[in-house]
Structure formats: C-alpha cells, structure tokens
Amino acid sequence: MQDISLHLLDIIENSVRAAAKNIKVRVIKDHKQNLLRVIVEDDGVGMDTGTLEMAQNPFYSSKEKRAKKVGLGIPLFKQNAELANGCFNMTSEPGFGTVLTADFELDHIDRMPLGNLKDTLLGVIIGHPDVDYQITLLSREKGREQSFHFSTAAIKEELGDIPLTYPDVIEYIDQSLQEGIQNTNMEVV
Amino acid sequence: MKTLADLKKIREKAQEEMKLRGSSVRIKIVVGMGTSGIAMGAREVMKTFLEEISNRNLTDVIVTQTGEKGLSSLEPVVDLIEEDKPKVTYGNMTPDKVKKVVVEHIVNGRIVSDYVVATGN
Numbered sequence A: 001m002q003d004i005s006l007h008l009l010d011i012i013e014n015s016v017r018a019a020a021k022n023i024k025v026r027v028i029k030d031h032k033q034n035l036l037r038v039i040v041e042d043d044g045v046g047m048d049t050g051t052l053e054m055a056q057n058p059f060y061s062s063k064e065k066r067a068k069k070v071g072l073g074i075p076l077f078k079q080n081a082e083l084a085n086g087c088f089n090m091t092s093e094p095g096f097g098t099v100l101t102a103d104f105e106l107d108h109i110d111r112m113p114l115g116n117l118k119d120t121l122l123g124v125i126i127g128h129p130d131v132d133y134q135i136t137l138l139s140r141e142k143g144r145e146q147s148f149h150f151s152t153a154a155i156k157e158e159l160g161d162i163p164l165t166y167p168d169v170i171e172y173i174d175q176s177l178q179e180g181i182q183n184t185n186m187e188v189v
Numbered sequence B: 001m002k003t004l005a006d007l008k009k010i011r012e013k014a015q016e017e018m019k020l021r022g023s024s025v026r027i028k029i030v031v032g033m034g035t036s037g038i039a040m041g042a043r044e045v046m047k048t049f050l051e052e053i054s055n056r057n058l059t060d061v062i063v064t065q066t067g068e069k070g071l072s073s074l075e076p077v078v079d080l081i082e083e084d085k086p087k088v089t090y091g092n093m094t095p096d097k098v099k100k101v102v103v104e105h106i107v108n109g110r111i112v113s114d115y116v117v118a119t120g121n
C-alpha cells in the first residue's frame, strides 16, 4: 500500500467482512501534537484474544487456504505506523466489535502520505450500501479547529428506495466529501 | 454546502424517472476489494465505474465492493452480473479497461472477451 487512505480502505473492508452494520471512521490531524491519527471502529463479529494477536502477525489469515498469501493488511499498516514513530493498537470484543487506531508522527520523514481519502470513502459508502458510516475529519492547526462530520444513515433515509449508485447521488456524496476534506485541509497530507 | 434539501430534489427527480423507466437494476457490478486487489489498483477501478455511471447517467446499474475471491494474480477483478445471463468476470482491470467495458458491455451489450478471465459461477 502506498498511502494511508489505501490502508484505511483495506481496514474498512475487514470490518465489512466481519459483518459490521455501523462503521465509524475518524481521521485527526493535530499539528501541535505532531500527530496524524486514524481510527476505525466497527460493530462486527469481533475477535478473541488469539485471533486478535494473530491478525497483527504477518503470517495469519482466517481464510485458511490463502493463509500465507494474504492476511498482510493489518501487519503492514502497523509496520507503516511504527516506521513513522507512531503506534498501532487494535482492541476487540467477540460479539461486539473492533477498534483499530493507527498513529503517525505528522512531520516524520518516513510517514506515508494520507493519499486520496475521498476515493476510499466514496467507494466504501456506495460499495456497501447496507453499512451505516459515521465519518469525522478533524484538524487542529495554529489553535484553529476544523471538523467535518458525515453520516450516511440520514442520507439513506432521505433517499428511500433510490440506490446510492444513482448518478446524482454519487455526485452528491462525492462533493460532500470533497468539501469536508478541503475544509479540514486533508487534501494533500 | 451540500444539504439534505439537495437530496430531496434528487429523490424527486429519480422517482419521476423511475415512473417512466421502471426501477429495475439491469446490471450489478461487483469490484473485488481485498488486500491484493487494493494494492493492484482496485480502488481506481471502483472510482472509474462510479465516474462513468455518473457521467453517462446510467440509472439501471449498481456497483458494490467485495472481499478477495482468490484470483490474486488477476486482480483487480470485477464481476458483471445480469439477470438470466452467466456471470462475466473481468481481470487485470485498469481505469481504461473499465471505460471500455462500460461502453461495450454495459451500454452496448457486447462482452469484451479480451479482458474476460472467467464466466458462469
């Protein structure tokens, strides 16, 4: 993965596969604390301690057949956070869900770029129409705080039986995300 | 700023259209979004489908994402599912190939056999 937004996509896909109905995504950029933080919280099936530990180990996947080939998403994300002097944490409760936090030192020379947050979010929102997302982008810079909240449940309620793939809806979500990303200065990070 | 009022207008417009054309989904597109697919460009493939749907105003198509399907060497992989027809799987997809599949297969109904890696279930 070349950037954080691609890791984020991979992590959200894990949550969807874990049958999550609600996924919270938070991206926080804090200049004073020199921190870039990504949090993904889901209400999927969760993991027991053994699975949780193995999921962070590069040679594990519960999809047994391909155990050696895949199951690299989480370990790679963890490694990339640690390369930027950050830390990585995953907690889970079987039957309740999982929370993953990846911290990066914002100005670290080895920190991977944030990448295209918009395409990641647009894809998961439209590509998994049964999942409700709550997205928060927050930036703190020079004592100013900018935030953006986007919740898909209200949108789906308003749309009724119109699918999220309806052309004008794609455009609506695309533009909403675009504005939020711009307002929180997360375009080129 | 986008508001829920904008959505209401979209809904009204869409409902008018559906009265005329019906609300059936003609083609379902499924983009493989497992780790290796993502690493090979699946997100850009998804994005291109969304752009094409939006630009060409395709109202009878839906796109979803799914996990790995065990075709790692052929990622990004895309399934096109049409009622009463065998599923068509396209492999090694790129944004340009997506554009071609949209014009040829989705709009004109001709399978792009060069990109097909599997058919049926």
Ligand SMILES: Nc1ncnc2c1ncn2[C@@H]1O[C@H](COP(=O)(O)OP(=O)(O)O)[C@@H](O)[C@H]1O
Pocket: A014, A015, A018, A042, A044, A045, A046, A047, A051, A055, A060, A061, A062, A063, A070, A071, A072, A073, A074, A075, A097, A098, B035
């Ligand atoms: N959000 C989650 N909820 C429940 N289980 C998860 C979650 N994320 C990962 N896992 C478990 O950890 C395993 C390894 O995940 P990952 O490294 O992404 O590989 P893969 O998705 O290819 O299996 C998964 O197969 C799954 O069992």
Ligand SMILES: [Mg+2]
Pocket: A010, A013, A014, A071, A073, A074, B035
């Ligand atoms: Mg995974």
